[in-house]
Amino acid sequence: RKEVEQDPGPFNVPEGATVAFNCTYSNSASQSFFWYRQDCRKEPKLLMSVYSSGNEDGRFTAQLNRASQYISLLIRDSKLSDSATYLCVAGSGTYKYIFGTGTRLKVLA
């Protein structure tokens, strides 16, 4: 079983739609969680950290459920520019990141 699992997609959604991605992690010692966005043939860019209380940044909302070892990302009012691969990351001690395989999103006009 992979340490961080994501549905690979692709998710094809129309502009304006709301889409949710899920991620599970197996290491209960994980302490920090992030969502990164990666465009084709580019490096990952930090989208947002994920806090226990849940957090929102504009159209993006992240949730963490430590009991279920589950992280989610909600994107509202999808834009064409949101098309990318979204990487879930669980970190444990000394910044060690474990990346999920990513979920591909394609927003259609």
Place this chain on the structure above:
Amino acid sequence: GAVVSQHPSWVICKSGTSVKIECRSLDFQATTMFWYRQFPKQSLMLMATSNEGSKATYEQGVEKDKFLINHASLTLSTLTVTSAHPEDSSFYICSAGGLAETPLWDTQYFGPGTRLTVL
């Protein structure tokens, strides 16, 4: 802030040669740098963690004699792929972190990556 550069951005080399990739943190000091490898349609896999002035810690299955890492200063780490072979062709990405200051705390900032093709 928190800009990381990598050089070169892409390289093509012959089998058996060595390739050096540089990773620099441009506007902050990175006590820790990380090297990842990403094959097509796969996720990033951590290869090694390097701390300034000490030996790198390699992940299981990564050959330390093949992937030489040097972290000589707080702003520069290098990865040398020695005796490269076609199966080493991949996207190599570095990241830097280690500042205990918001918003950099516990966050890694990634370089733009180096695409290596070994013929």
